[in-house]
Amino acid sequence: MPILSTITQRSAVLGLLGLGLLSACETVIDLPAPEHTPRIALKYVLSSYESQNQKGNDELANSRNLFVSNSQRIFDNRENKGRQDATVVVLDGSGAVVERFEHAPPRYPDDLGFYRPTMGLKPQPGQTYTLRASLPGFESVESSLSMPAAPTIESATFVKNDSKSNPNDVYGQLSISVADDPRAANYYVAFARVIDSKNPDYQGWSQVQVVEDEADTDVTSDLGRFQLSSINSFLGYSYGLYPYADTNVNGQRFSLSANVRYYPGHCQTQNNCQGPDYMEVFVSSMTRDTYNFYLSRQRYNETEGNPFAEPAPLASNIKGGFGLFGGTTDAIYRIKLP
Structure with a gap:
């Protein structure tokens, strides 16, 4: 018998024996599903920001829209879609309804669960608001907050790097200085975008991004460093969200x-060029619950795919349900672009 044939036969026999031994050692454990009562799950960030974009692609506005769904069992692998049959209102401190919502038309078949306001509420700093939501067959939920005061941006500058910029990207250094209010515990997030002040439909997708090859990827929000976030991160599409507490800088600058870098626009024709003329720097004050939610989501993202990571549950302030009723007040500093 040829040597190769003998080795092959022996390998096959050993392989079958190995499979038999592995099968003999295999243990099947049935994990009982935890008790679960389906509850309303939602996310809404109350702010006075009003988009001028008529095309629906303002990422900042989209990141703060109301979304309503419901929880499901831990072993349920079906896609958890949004609900379009919710009733949601916002009440002021006196109990009067100051905002109602209607389901937004889907942009594609599964784009369900997003709602738009109908009464044009302009929340005021220091005032208390309560959100109440209901779904057929579910226990109603609610949450309350007090709107934070606007931050104080002392200065913001952008210095273009001409040698590095090109027709597709403008590079430069952005610097922001903020004065903290010593009378309260404050929670911030900073981000920026470029706009065409003559064309509101340009704003929304034109965010300013930290240059990736120069970003300090080892620094996270846990270290308490004031960093520039990206607008995309509020939607959960990226990891560049850095909420910041004034714990170590109370009352200081x-x-x-x-x-x-940012995208400088394009020319549809030789005489029809669309591009930004201002950079808008946002520093937003958040409620403590909003800060905790964003911080927990950042930690959740950082543990993705790591089977040895500690559990990173999302924070929630919805009584009787899950999710976030958040509040944020923006300070905006405009820089004229060169």
Whole structure:
């Protein structure tokens, strides 16, 4: 018998024996599904920001829209879609309804669960608001908050790097300085975008991004560093969300400096060019619950795919349900672009 044939036969026999041994050692454990009562799950960030974009592609506005769904069992692998049959209202401190919502038309077949306001509420800093939501067959939920005061942006500058910029990207250094209010515990997030002040439909997708090859990827929001976030991160599409608490800078001035880039626009024809003329720097004050939610989501993203990571549950402030009723007040500083 040829040597190769003998080795092959022996390998096959050993392989079958190995499979038999592995099968003999295999143990099947039935994990009982935890008790679960389906509850309403939602996310809404109350703010006075009003989009001028008529095309629906304002990422900042989209990140704060109301979304309503419901929880499902831990072993349920079906896609959890949004609900379009919710009733949601916002009440002021006196109990009067100051905002109602209607389901937004889907942009594609599964684009369900997003709602738009109908009464044009402009929340005021220091005022208390309560959100109440109901779905057929579910226990109603609610949550309350007090709107934070607007931050104070002392200065913001952008210095273009001409040698690095090109027709597809403008590079430069963005610096922001903020004065903290010593009378309260404050929670911030900073981000920026470029706009065409003559064309509101340009704003929305034109975010300013930290240059990836120069970003300090080892620094996370846990270290308490004031960093520039990206608008996309509020939607959960990226990891660049850095909520910041004034724990170590109460009543002091604090700042950031980041190497950034943005898309400079394009020319549809030789005489029809669309591009930004201002950079808008946002520093937003958040409620403590909003800060905790974003911080927990950042930690959740950082544990993705790691089977040895500690559990990173999302924070929630919805009584009787899950999710976030958040509040944020923006301060905006405009920089004229060169």
